[in-house]
Amino acid sequence: MTNLLFLVGSLRQGSLNQRLANVARAELPEGYQATGFDLGSLPLYNSDFDGENSPESVVAFRAALHAADGVFIFSPEYNYGIPGVVKNAIDWASRPMMPRHAMVGKPMNVIVSTMSPTNGIRALNDIKRTWAAVGGVPVNTFDFVLQSAQTRFVEVDGVETLDVPALNGLRMAINHLDRIINSGAPAVALANWDAFIASLK
Secondary structure, three states, X not given: OXXXXXXXXOOOOOOHHHHHHHXXXXXXXXXXXXXXXXXXXXXXXXXXXXOOOOOHHXXXXXXXXXXXXXXXXXXXXXXXXXXXXXXXXXXXXXXXXXXXXOOOOOEEEEEEEOOOOOOOHHHHXXXXXXXXXXXXXXXXXXXXXXXXHHHOEEEEOOEEEEOHHXXXXXXXXXXXXXXXXXXXXXXXXXXXXXXXXXXXX
């Protein structure tokens, strides 16, 4: 069974991004399962607690990342950029840096869901850029931003899903993440990271 860790970058109950994550969970292909983690349980990053003194929620988050075959982030865009809760999670996950933190070689895709008819791509790019910068393996293309998201949800047989164009975009994003997970890219990223760490000794 392939395990995806679902992370929602909005803490609001019933947020558009939580609703989108629920739809994505139902659209996962056979052989996949999703687990979640509440990013709101993480304290603000403090380097005094990088190692043995890490809070229990941080230890649990890192363990969830290690156990996941891939990560799927559902995030809003705040003030034309990455939400603080998402950046905070990445900061915790990327420490301690050596020998390998929990994000090294970890495949990831992200969908930004926004009420705006035009915005969203900035946060998506920020998240992918930061994930790659610390050794993770984001899906490079193609990006999917769910704009005017409040109008894109529909009910089919009493179950919430997305309108057809949006659902096709979601399925594409899932398939892209599946291909990255099953490619050689994670192993290459791990090997490159290990070579970099060895060069520091």
